[in-house]
Amino acid sequence: MNDTVDKLVIFLAKRxxxxxxxxxFQYVSKLVHxxxxxxxxxxxxxxxxxxVASGLSRKAFRSGRFLTGFNALRRSPGSTPTLxxxxxxxxxxxxxxxxFDHFLWLSRIGVLDAKLARRMSFISAFGESFGYIFFIISDxxxxxxxxxxxxxxxxxxxxxxxxxxxxSIKNIRVDRIxxxxxxxxxxxxxxxxxADIEPNPFCNHAVTLGISxxxxxxxxxxxNWPS
Numbered sequence: 001m002n003d004t005v006d007k008l009v010i011f012l013a014k015r016x017x018x019x020x021x022x023x024x025f026q027y028v029s030k031l032v033h034x035x036x037x038x039x040x041x042x043x044x045x046x047x048x049x050x051x052v053a054s055g056l057s058r059k060a061f062r063s064g065r066f067l068t069g070f071n072a073l074r075r076s077p078g079s080t081p082t083l084x085x086x087x088x089x090x091x092x093x094x095x096x097x098x099x100f101d102h103f104l105w106l107s108r109i110g111v112l113d114a115k116l117a118r119r120m121s122f123i124s125a126f127g128e129s130f131g132y133i134f135f136i137i138s139d140x141x142x143x144x145x146x147x148x149x150x151x152x153x154x155x156x157x158x159x160x161x162x163x164x165x166x167x168s169i170k171n172i173r174v175d176r177i178x179x180x181x182x183x184x185x186x187x188x189x190x191x192x193x194x195a196d197i198e199p200n201p202f203c204n205h206a207v208t209l210g211i212s213x214x215x216x217x218x219x220x221x222x223x224n225w226p227s
Contacts, residue, residue: 007226015065019058020220026054027213034206059105062098069095069131086138093131100124125196132186132193139179139186146172146179178223185219188212 011017033047072091104120106112150172153165191212195203202208 010226011221011224014224015061016220016224019061020217020224022054022058022061023213023217023220026051026058027210027217029054030206030213031210034210056105056108059101059108062101066095066098066102069098083138083141086134086141090131090134090138093127093129093134095131096127097124097131100127121196125193129190129193129197132190135186136183136190139183143176143179143183146176181219181223185216185223188215188219192216 012021029047029050033044033051036047037044069091072087072094100120100123103112104117104124107114107117107120150169153169153172156165189212191203192209194200195209
């Protein structure tokens with residue numbers, strides 16, 4: 001019990017930890033609003049207020065976050081030219097997303113003209129979706145490389161597995177789980193981004209958005225939870 005509490009404290013001390021918690025509030029309240037909208041208008045109204053407040057607080061809390069993408073863009077990580085190119089494209093999209101998200105937040109709270117909100121939302125969502133596509137491709141490539149490396153290690157250690165080989169296999173599997181979580185989160189957020197870029201009945205449905213938001217939040221929660 002004490003260990004769980006300690007991990008929760010560490011998790012909530014991180015900016016990403018707080019973001020995932022508030023994102024959970026945001027999308028749970030969206031689903032609650034959809035579920036009771038016709039049967040209990042008062043609860044639906046409160047749920048909507050909670051959703052809006054959570055969304056705005058996340059935007060405020062992410063102030064300056066685009067610098068993280070800029071730093072990653074400057075370093076251009078990647079072990080091969082292909083992965084480096086994918087990293088540049090992915091981080092550039094994320095940087096655009098977080099940068100224009102500032103203006104979206106300011107327009108929604110009334111500091112800037114409210115008419116700018118739709119335009120800023122489109123630019124931010126476009127950058128977000130653009131980046132997620134390349135993050136997903138990059139992670140899938142690395143998952144494939146990990147599977148090949150694991151198969152080689154398993155083939156070479158069928159008769160006598162060394163501790164180093166066992167640790168290497170374990171690390172590959174842990175990395176694969178983390179990348180699968182990242183892929184799930186990025187794919188879920190891509191649905192949310194598409195809902196802003198090109199509104200449609202499927203992506204903009206409250207259930208699609210709610211489930212996508214929770215998948216993203218909980219996958220991020222798993223990735224950021226202290227080991």
